[in-house]
Amino acid sequence: MKPPSLEPPSAEPPLPAPVLDMRHVSVSYGAHVPAVLGVDLTIRPREIVGIIGESGSGKSTLAHSVLGLLPKTARMSGTRFNLAGTDILKADRTALAALRGPAAAMIFQNPMTAFSPIHTLGRQLTDLLWRDRDPSGAQKRARIVAALAEVGIPDPVGRLDAFPFQLSGGMLQRVAIAAALLMQPALLIADEPTTALDVTMEAQILHLMRSLRERAGVSILIISHHLGVIAEICDRVAVMYAGRIVEEGTVEAIFRAPRHPYTQALFACEPALVPTGMRRLPVIAGEVPRPGASLCDFASRCAVKAARCVEQAPPWTRSGEFPGHHVRCHGSALSGSPPSGRTP
Amino acid sequence: MPGFILRRTAIALAILLLVALLLFAMMHMIPGDPTVVALGPRSTPEMREAFRAMMGLDRPVLDQLGLLLVRLAQGDLGLDVWSRRPVLTMVLEVLPYTVALALASFVWALALGLVLGCVAVVHHGKWGDWLIGAVSVSFVAVPSFVVALYSLLIFAVWLNWLPAIGAGEPGDIGAQLRALILPSFAVGLGWVGYISRLVRAAMIEAMSEDYVRTLRAYGVGEGRIIYRYALKQALLAILSVIAIGFGSLLTGSIFAEIVFTRPGLGKMTYDAVISRNFPLVMGTVLVTSALYVTCMILADVVSAWLDPRVRSAI
Ligand SMILES: Nc1ncnc2c1ncn2[C@@H]1O[C@H](COP(=O)(O)OP(=O)(O)O)[C@@H](O)[C@H]1O
Numbered sequence: 001m002k003p004p005s006l007e008p009p010s011a012e013p014p015l016p017a018p019v020l021d022m023r024h025v026s027v028s029y030g031a032h033v034p035a036v037l038g039v040d041l042t043i044r045p046r047e048i049v050g051i052i053g054e055s056g057s058g059k060s061t062l063a064h065s066v067l068g069l070l071p072k073t074a075r076m077s078g079t080r081f082n083l084a085g086t087d088i089l090k091a092d093r094t095a096l097a098a099l100r101g102p103a104a105a106m107i108f109q110n111p112m113t114a115f116s117p118i119h120t121l122g123r124q125l126t127d128l129l130w131r132d133r134d135p136s137g138a139q140k141r142a143r144i145v146a147a148l149a150e151v152g153i154p155d156p157v158g159r160l161d162a163f164p165f166q167l168s169g170g171m172l173q174r175v176a177i178a179a180a181l182l183m184q185p186a187l188l189i190a191d192e193p194t195t196a197l198d199v200t201m202e203a204q205i206l207h208l209m210r211s212l213r214e215r216a217g218v219s220i221l222i223i224s225h226h227l228g229v230i231a232e233i234c235d236r237v238a239v240m241y242a243g244r245i246v247e248e249g250t251v252e253a254i255f256r257a258p259r260h261p262y263t264q265a266l267f268a269c270e271p272a273l274v275p276t277g278m279r280r281l282p283v284i285a286g287e288v289p290r291p292g293a294s295l296c297d298f299a300s301r302c303a304v305k306a307a308r309c310v311e312q313a314p315p316w317t318r319s320g321e322f323p324g325h326h327v328r329c330h331g332s333a334l335s336g337s338p339p340s341g342r343t344p
Numbered sequence: 345m346p347g348f349i350l351r352r353t354a355i356a357l358a359i360l361l362l363v364a365l366l367l368f369a370m371m372h373m374i375p376g377d378p379t380v381v382a383l384g385p386r387s388t389p390e391m392r393e394a395f396r397a398m399m400g401l402d403r404p405v406l407d408q409l410g411l412l413l414v415r416l417a418q419g420d421l422g423l424d425v426w427s428r429r430p431v432l433t434m435v436l437e438v439l440p441y442t443v444a445l446a447l448a449s450f451v452w453a454l455a456l457g458l459v460l461g462c463v464a465v466v467h468h469g470k471w472g473d474w475l476i477g478a479v480s481v482s483f484v485a486v487p488s489f490v491v492a493l494y495s496l497l498i499f500a501v502w503l504n505w506l507p508a509i510g511a512g513e514p515g516d517i518g519a520q521l522r523a524l525i526l527p528s529f530a531v532g533l534g535w536v537g538y539i540s541r542l543v544r545a546a547m548i549e550a551m552s553e554d555y556v557r558t559l560r561a562y563g564v565g566e567g568r569i570i571y572r573y574a575l576k577q578a579l580l581a582i583l584s585v586i587a588i589g590f591g592s593l594l595t596g597s598i599f600a601e602i603v604f605t606r607p608g609l610g611k612m613t614y615d616a617v618i619s620r621n622f623p624l625v626m627g628t629v630l631v632t633s634a635l636y637v638t639c640m641i642l643a644d645v646v647s648a649w650l651d652p653r654v655r656s657a658i
């Protein structure tokens with residue numbers, strides 16, 4: 001028997017429990033240098049969430065923290081950090097190891113170095129399946145071959161005896177995705193999965209990831225500094241700057257009505273969106289500061305900053321007509337005129 | 345693969361030729377009359393003249409060099425100045441003792457060095473790592489003749505557990521093995537420290553590779569990562585250094601040979617140099633160099649066999 005609810009019955013069905021639920025998570029390297037600062041992020045089942053931001057803004061640190069892959073020098077804190085129902089902040093080594101793979105599987109930026117160069121792919125994929133107590137190696141083999149075939153690798157049986165250097169980057173990234181799929185993870189984390197690939201490969205890998213969500217029902221957290229990638233496959237986007245999420249919303253909200261001056265600057269710098277005829281690619285002036293350097297970390301580079309940007313920390317406010325669109329900026333919280341709309 | 349080995353062999357032969365030329369030049373540039381050194385200051389001019397003729401020293405230098413190279417090409421290392429026995433026979437007589445000592449020293453040093461290196465990596469940054477580091481460095485720092493003298497004193501003289509001198513009677517394998525224990529301990533100890541440091545550094549490098557992060561991201565145990573992945577990569581990385589080390593052991597065990605009165609290449613070379621027994625110097629140095637370059641070729645072949653990238657490229 002459930003206790004009677006005191007809340008009024010809601011019209012909508014309750015949302016399914018999130019796969020990833022982070023509240024005020026911070027990570028710092030060494031004693032004083034925060035790389036991730038007070039991040040709130042929720043990913044629900046079958047959702048594809050993207051993180052964009054300049055390099056050095058803490059995206060990889062955030063991704064690695066989910067799997068406990070941070071170096072020993074890193075310190076992690078937060079009020080809540082649940083992955084597939086397990087509290088990561090309280091998990092010990094064994095509990096963390098148990099999460100790696102089944103709860104969240106990760107694919108990395110450079111497929112050429114993600115596998116050992118001196119072991120066959122079959123050997124490595126078999127080792128990744130160390131949990132399975134299959135009676136025969138043949139059974140594992142069959143599962144691996146099936147997974148390789150599923151991600152579109154020709155001659156999957158032959159690939160088992162191949163070494164990484166014998167495959168192209170795109171093929172290796174497919175192998176990495178196959179490895180992740182073998183885990184049947186609740187969450188797939190992809191840290192710049194296409195940055196090292198050429199454009200055709202990129203499109204194929206993105207298409208593959210999208211179709212996996214449909215077939216395998218995984219949630220995906222994808223990191224990229226390539227806006228086209230994000231626009232192509234995400235449901236929701238978080239913009240990261242200097243360790244904080246400065247804007248978050250649906251793809252439509254972020255791409256049609258970006259509110260934070262940083263997000264707008266990112267769009268202005270995106271090669272695909274730069275008007276033809278412009279000789280040089282625009283860049284955001286200045287460098288990513290250490291988080292916490294001023295009350296708004298973007299103030300030093302912001303074109304529209306006001307006095308209170310360095311006096312008061314900008315609040316996390318709802319913004320615009322898109323549901324769930326939030327931004328951390330004094331200016332956009334008040335300014336009535338939305339910036340010019342863009343289409344992805 | 346055959347082409348690869350062939351190319352290495354050609355380089356090896358070129359190296360041996362260079363060694364022979366350098367030795368030849370050295371013998372002619374060393375000050376002093378070799379005949380005086382060889383025959384002693386009291387020798388008569390006639391004796392010296394006869395010696396010169398016997399050694400071919402009365403001919404023009406280029407003739408001498410040509411003759412030498414022709415002989416070497418035929419595998420003829422010449423005759424010993426004193427005994428008039430073939431140098432090759434003499435070298436081959438002591439070679440097994442040297443190879444046995446080098447192998448014994450190296451096998452135990454490699455085994456222990458690997459274990460210590462791996463343990464240090466497992467305890468990276470903790471006191472175990474620190475302790476192994478300190479022990480390894482002190483092993484390297486103590487000269488091998490000091491180890492030889494002390495181990496001789498303690499185990500052979502005081503405790504009388506092991507033979508003090510000699511290499512054991514021919515045919516008596518047990519005695520020969522027992523005679524190997526102290527010298528190989530003295531020779532190998534420094535290498536234990538050196539190899540453990542080498543392995544540790546190579547393993548730490550391997551453990552920082554991206555693929556290790558992949559394995560960790562899938563919860564693969566550290567033990568499997570270290571022993572199946574990092575160790576293989578580390579061994580590959582240090583293989584050529586280890587081969588050079590083994591090569592240098594072939595001559596570097598001279599102290600142990602002197603302290604324990606063992607026959608061996610190191611001692612033979614040393615005696616030959618002291619007595620200006622040039623054919624013997626040439627013979628021992630050339631054979632040592634040949635062993636050296638053979639080690640290098642073997643190391644190349646083994647690493648090509650272990651590393652699929654190299655294997656496919658050759
Ligand atoms: N292992 C580390 N040790 C110390 N600082 C680090 C380490 N990894 C990343 N950082 C720092 O943390 C910040 C965020 O880095 P990162 O998460 O890699 O950003 P991104 O993935 O967005 O490029 C950077 O300032 C970077 O220098």
Ligand SMILES: [Mg+2]
Nearest residue numbers: 056059060061
């Ligand atoms: Mg990154």
